[in-house]
Amino acid sequence: MEQIAIALVGAGRMGQVHGPNAAGHPGLRLKYVVDSRADAAAAMVARTGAGIASLEQALADPEVGGVLVCSTTDKHLEHALAAVRAGKAVFCEKPIGLDLAQVREAQPLFDGSRFLLGFNRRFDPQFRVLRQRLASGEVGTLETLHLVNHDPAAPPPGFIPNSGGLFLDFTIHDLDLARWLLGEEPCEVFAMASCLVDPEIGRLGDVDTARVLLRTPGGRLCVISNTRRSGCGYDQRIEAFCADGRLAAGNVGHDRVVALTDAGSRGAPILPDFQHRYADAYRAQIDHFAEVVHGREAPAVGYADGVAALALADACARSARSGAAVDLLVAP
Amino acid sequence: MEQIAIALVGAGRMGQVHGPNAAGHPGLRLKYVVDSRADAAAAMVARTGAGIASLEQALADPEVGGVLVCSTTDKHLEHALAAVRAGKAVFCEKPIGLDLAQVREAQPLFDGSRFLLGFNRRFDPQFRVLRQRLASGEVGTLETLHLVNHDPAAPPPGFIPNSGGLFLDFTIHDLDLARWLLGEEPCEVFAMASCLVDPEIGRLGDVDTARVLLRTPGGRLCVISNTRRSGCGYDQRIEAFCADGRLAAGNVGHDRVVALTDAGSRGAPILPDFQHRYADAYRAQIDHFAEVVHGREAPAVGYADGVAALALADACARSARSGAAVDLLVAP
Amino acid sequence: MEQIAIALVGAGRMGQVHGPNAAGHPGLRLKYVVDSRADAAAAMVARTGAGIASLEQALADPEVGGVLVCSTTDKHLEHALAAVRAGKAVFCEKPIGLDLAQVREAQPLFDGSRFLLGFNRRFDPQFRVLRQRLASGEVGTLETLHLVNHDPAAPPPGFIPNSGGLFLDFTIHDLDLARWLLGEEPCEVFAMASCLVDPEIGRLGDVDTARVLLRTPGGRLCVISNTRRSGCGYDQRIEAFCADGRLAAGNVGHDRVVALTDAGSRGAPILPDFQHRYADAYRAQIDHFAEVVHGREAPAVGYADGVAALALADACARSARSGAAVDLLVAP
């Protein structure tokens, strides 16, 4: 298979997921790693055989057909824009940015670009099966949706200040899933949140536990359940309640071995973290990005999706502060 | 076992559940049926061997130690009060009434009475096991709660006008369960609702699909999910998310037989309606009422519980109208 | 409903199951208890309101339409025969007897009688659903069958000497189920057995753990798995492997509550013993017997079924001793 060279910008947590996947893809060649932290760059080189370059060098290389933007969130927009301007296909980790106005303002600059936003859950095999069965009409028209997204353990408090807060950093995944599944754009948002997991998160002005309600113009309702600490691994589930029944996508367990004694049953824990739970999704996402780089597919998740999810996350934050629902038709 | 005579007031839908259970209880004797509808009364007589009486006759009989108030909702308060004044132990179907002010006003009249309110779900074996395991600390401190209460099929539209609406008629069960499980009185309520099942319900001014959020002073959150039509039987579940994991009480299936073919698995439906799903709960409730009648137990669910649940239901209705959360400390 | 009087012969372990069920049946009236052990008889009287009588007295009463034979196994045949000769409908606990030749010899004496043999598992709702779905053709033609019948705990050694041994006392249930489900009479039997649970059982000449294979003339195979001690409650399952898939009837759990933590899931134990697991089956069996007593149904399980199951159990015992399969066409 013909290979097209790509560059990885950022060899941190998400770069360590996407870089090796891209390096192992038969249609891609990871030519450059861009990261000012020498040790992170060197580790990626050792793992993938890529070379080290500056962003400018990587973008100037005409062999490079695509760029994986996995830098820190505050650099997503700048790096993605540079790559787009260099004519490269871009994969950009979520969120595009934390400032809704700024992200909206930049949107025209991405018109016509090949920009794929990293909402990985749309590529999860479990969720794709749920969506296909939903679309098949097997259980009738969708009425309400429940999304459970519970992290296994709270991040270190140092992560909080630049994270954008729970809604922009974490809930945004669910807001994108909701848009992907509801079949209508949510027009009303309400959020209720608490700090129950780590008081330090509260002192930093953030919350760690939240429930969000969305409503669409047609009256469909969606519940999003978030916590920073589940106590039971990475709890990732969807339930779709429809006119003729319901569909549920359950968690994936570590194994299928169960003990039964007089005291009851004991089964395996579910997968512990996003790296394990979404390993297939991350690979499928890079498969899709390879098709985009090769010009065979248009990006399935674009800049506009990032704006829409960010606007919903922003509305969540506003609602949680005000105690009232936000009407997005009035206050988008 | 010594038997104490009781009277059943109302031989309609709920009287047909409680009357036979009471008649079959070794510690109770169903002496009278009170119902002005001759056919309903006669059917209960045929089924239980009870006699027919007016409410006055039944209350005047010193042998009668207890009264089951299963009349229409608008008569609950009047009938319960008459029985209490006659010194009888009272089992009263929920809700006490639909007018919060009136129900609150009558509360002092029930002081010191033996009044058991019919929140049957507190007696469900599944939910009791969940509550016991929650209290045991097995999964740590409760943080958030999800209650799913989905009816199998919408009631006939004629039921709606005198029902009190979805929140007072239906959600009130979940509001009581939330109070029973949360360990703190909810202080904030938000409700979002739609009419998705039957447009006639909407024309009558009610809703058929709702999501409710509650918050307690300690920051615990609770989601209530309601619909008038599930498409998959009587969907009754609880999930309790705690600091060290979660507890879930699932549905009870019709049977445990599963087919597996190349097309997948096919299992049994869940129990179809409240009569089947809560059959054990209704029996346990009457068991408890028998203990109350015999003076061996105090009522586990009292008048104050009915007031509290009704106040929360009223707040749901207000919130759904206003689009804002209701702060019960400010506007109880 | 018209009630017909019946008599209970034997107020021991099985009489305590069937007596109260019959006493509570709307179409039956438990008029007499027959048991020479005064305390057992008195306990049954206290529980059901029946009177005490000798077998002769009970059979001489023309009001008595049916007899429940729950005496010790060595008396089953004698008591059942007396009742049949008195023209009564008979419910007889399994097995009819332990001596195959004697049981076969008595068979003509039961011709034309209303004799219901107590193979309760045919009345289990789980197993009935499995059989209905098997008959529906949903998964094609039956090819092989697995029956799991594991007792929770070994009986006291004193039970063993008069029990007939594992195959005649315990496996006989599965042999009847196999006949009920296979659609053909088994023609070949092989049994392999060990004493793993309690060495005292071995010293008494019996086994406590066995696997039995059956083959039908059409080549269908059946595995029976037995142990006297499961360590996990009363393990009762059926799997039917068919041309187009398989059907499985699973155990019934105590409840449906599951905890999930980082260490895995913890669910409820299964029902602990035959009294709980087959409570519905025992009631359905008495429902059917009431229909037989009233002359509205013919017995669903007859004397010939008892002979056939006993012959298979006898073949199991022979095979376990010889180490070779028993061909029932050659050595019935």
Next chain:
Amino acid sequence: MEQIAIALVGAGRMGQVHGPNAAGHPGLRLKYVVDSRADAAAAMVARTGAGIASLEQALADPEVGGVLVCSTTDKHLEHALAAVRAGKAVFCEKPIGLDLAQVREAQPLFDGSRFLLGFNRRFDPQFRVLRQRLASGEVGTLETLHLVNHDPAAPPPGFIPNSGGLFLDFTIHDLDLARWLLGEEPCEVFAMASCLVDPEIGRLGDVDTARVLLRTPGGRLCVISNTRRSGCGYDQRIEAFCADGRLAAGNVGHDRVVALTDAGSRGAPILPDFQHRYADAYRAQIDHFAEVVHGREAPAVGYADGVAALALADACARSARSGAAVDLLVAP
């Protein structure tokens, strides 16, 4: 990581599993493909980048440290022996051969060699977890074992004549699993078999449906359930019944999405074939072989394991013909 060159002998069905896994292993380099069928060899070259060689050429290359023997069963012994004589580490697909006497005779020639036999199920993550939990004592001492190994669909009749028959070709996997799990060598074997799936298999002298019983010297019993056609995918399960409960390793489903309607639940099929079900096991097996090639681990499954499983399979065939148990202490 240092890479050691290896050669693949046979690019057919199993070579297509192991060749790419070895080629993708960081510690191995697939240098040669040996297959006289030019198209099979070319396809493997295209997929892995290996070169084509004769067996002699591959064995003569001192860079080659290991050989994967994936030729037809009748060549396993010859090819494995040649590789062992050339001093290579050998991975050999099962079975070593179909002639027990010949395989036994050759055993001394493998003394001291690095010979890994391809019983892949020992490397299955599900079965490894079950074995670890069994060894942990969580449910007490093992008493009996049930192995379900059902193929999704019968092979073409042309496969049968050189397959060795159901027991040597198929049951042998379970016999190895039984040895791996029972903790004692089985000493008694009984097999009952039928031809229910495809009459052509019967005309060729083979069976397609079987149940096997094993007993160990300590009295442990094992049931093996085999069919050539499940109608429900690749049904691969283990149940271990122990003194204090039981352990079960269930199937892996295609996904965890379930629909629930008034008609019941509908879930995903299980994985359809050995390639999907044992993909992880095949990778783990090659991981282990790489350690053997590098001299860091001794083979976990050796020649003697192959002899023992073959002897049990041979006893199954004898028992199925004779209708009697085979005592391996008398007639090994």
